[in-house]
Amino acid sequence: MKKVRKIIALVLTISLLSSVFVGCSQDKPSDTTKTEGSSTTDNHSQDLVNEKEISKEDFEGEISIALPSGDYIDFMKNEIVPYFQNEYPNVSVTLSDDQNVDTRIAAGDAPDIYAGVFGYQPAKYSKTGNLVNYEEFDDYNEVFDRISENYVMRNFDGVYYVPWNATTQLMIYNKELFREAGLDPENPPQTFDEFLEAAKKIDELPNREDGSDVYGTIFWNDALAWGGWYWTMLSQIYYNMNDGRYQLFNEYGTDIVFDQPDAHMVEFFDFIRSAQELAPPTMENNFFARNVGMWLQFGYGWKANLKEAQGEPMVIGEDVGVAPIPTPKEGDTHWSTLDGRALMIFKSNPEQEKIAWEFVKFLMRDEYNLAACKALGQLPTLKSLVNDPYFQRPEAKPFVDQLQNTLPNEPIAELDEVANIIQQVYVETVIEQKISSEEAVNKAAEKAREVLTK
Structure with missing residues (x-):
């Protein structure tokens, strides 16, 4: 028996890793599928409370999204952003890796959306008051009612992330x-x-x-x-x-x-x-x-x-x-x-936050969410996708079955x-x-x- 008596000591750092091994790309989602409802009012600004529903062309601006490097960025660039911009032609999207998110936050340059991890990250950033509470959006329930409650945890009397996907x-x-x-x-x-x-x-x-x-x-x-x-x-x-x-x-x-x-x-x-x-x-x-x-x-x-x-x-x-x-x-x-990617919106201004919310809702549509799970090797959080044939295959089903006996990262x-x-x-x-x-x-x-x- 080979006994490992001593190994060179590993010096621990305080840096946070948010990378994940990833799967291979799958079919491109259709851009002709009927979309969910458009944005309504925003509770951050009294000026917008009585605003009429606006069209997608009326959304104007630029949003930044921080993601794990590699396939996450490639997938977002090729399989999501072009279709989002077809519907929201006056919104530009910039992508960056998440290696310096904390530095950006400290410098006042937080991304609009961050695809972090379940558990401690939403707790960490909501505790410091940096995150938007999703419950403040009028159509909050339209999205969260479609997500299995197993993946949603409250922090400081609010919901500060959308569980994009899961893994175990x-x-x-x-x-x-x-x-x-x-x-x-x-x-x-x-x-x-x-x-x-x-x-x-x-x-x-x-x-x-x-x-x-x-x-x-x-x-x-x-x-x-x-x-x-x-x-x-x-x-x-x-x-x-x-x-x-x-x-x-x-x-x-x-x-x-x-x-x-x-x-x-x-x-x-x-x-x-x-x-x-x-x-x-x-x-x-x-x-x-x-x-x-x-x-x-x-x-x-x-x-x-x-x-x-x-x-x-x-x-x-x-x-x-x-x-x-x-x-x-x-x-x-x-x-x-129970682990997975958590979509967090960092506070900026009401108009910017509404654009970010539109993008998050886009990612949670069935067809785009399924495409992300396939391309990035993740499991679904949407109730409608759990029984999709893709997740019933021999290499996936044991992991789907295991989800019923999992413990989430502590918030x-x-x-x-x-x-x-x-x-x-x-x-x-x-x-x-x-x-x-x-x-x-x-x-x-x-x-x-x-x-x-x-």
């Missing part, structure tokens, strides 16, 4: 390595103990023809240096340790709860420490190199990576299996995280800071093995409470 994580495994290790490729591990047993058998397989090692599992340790976002890639394991009863904070965000015994954060660290012994130090040779048995952090949006697998594309159902995250004992509910403004603290002790206990799991939890809890009381 499951376990994928290499069926060929299962067979080679004498495991049943149609019967993946259901419990954490079974997972470690299977990982050990795979880890003991001989090196490949090119001399590369075979590993039982893998973790994205590289991402420990990318900010608190990475907690969303670990949290599903933690949730299954406590049957989905505990996250990091209490209901009100006034204290942390992960140090309570029933939260089983100690057991979470213990499990990861054991699993890391059967894993490579980084993702330099990832699951798609075909020498890793199981990966507990596969998001639906990353299915495009299967096409980049070594040798030839991997196919879910054939050489790759998909399974729920393991649980402490067989029969327990399998939990995972706590301090989540990013607290997640970074947990990742710091993760390095010390899992990677460097300098402190015990108990010491890691106590250290993280102390520092987290300092954040909440400052």
